[in-house]
Amino acid sequence: MNWTDERVEKLKRLWSEGLSASQIAAQLGGVSRNAVIGKVHRLNLPGRAKAGGSTTTVRAAKRPAGAQRTPNYTARNTTTTRTVTRAAGANLLKEEIEIDGLEEIQISRSTNVVLPISRKLALTELTERTCKWPIGDPMKDDFHFCGCESADTSPYCNYHAKLAYQPVGERRRAAAAAAR
DNA sequence: CCCTGATTCGC
């Protein structure tokens, strides 16, 4: 692929907006992130424009005071941090989201399905191993993809793969059969 | 292991 003026301009714009080299490569198409980085250097476009990236800490909601614990759930003390990238105006903001404390994880006896926490990725941020389950209205701008880790070779995470490939009614039947 | 940018060097 050739570095036309068009593409160079787009590169400059996206780089100054704080997109990562791989994200820019994805948008340009036909080039690797190394190509992008190399080009950035040759253009003397130095250093990441920090673009005022803010760090926000978000606490996961605890179980409401009256909520019942059900046999299918187990409570676990966890501290999890994950970095999400989200569009905010012209910039992509990196946010550290910390989820800690009492987190309930569903342990379904027969299926072992865990409800995913959506990473809210944009189309260009999907990789081979992010869940491509769409969430929301494609016409609206809060549209995004699940983005959780997808199971080996699957386009979806464990949870959404089950939704995608199995009728709900049949799942109970199959589970019952397996238990026997 | 996933990702990031930086640098080198054969082409």
Add this chain to the structure above:
DNA sequence: GCGAATCAGG
């Protein structure tokens, strides 16, 4: 000039 390979880091 280009970018894959590599390095260094989170």
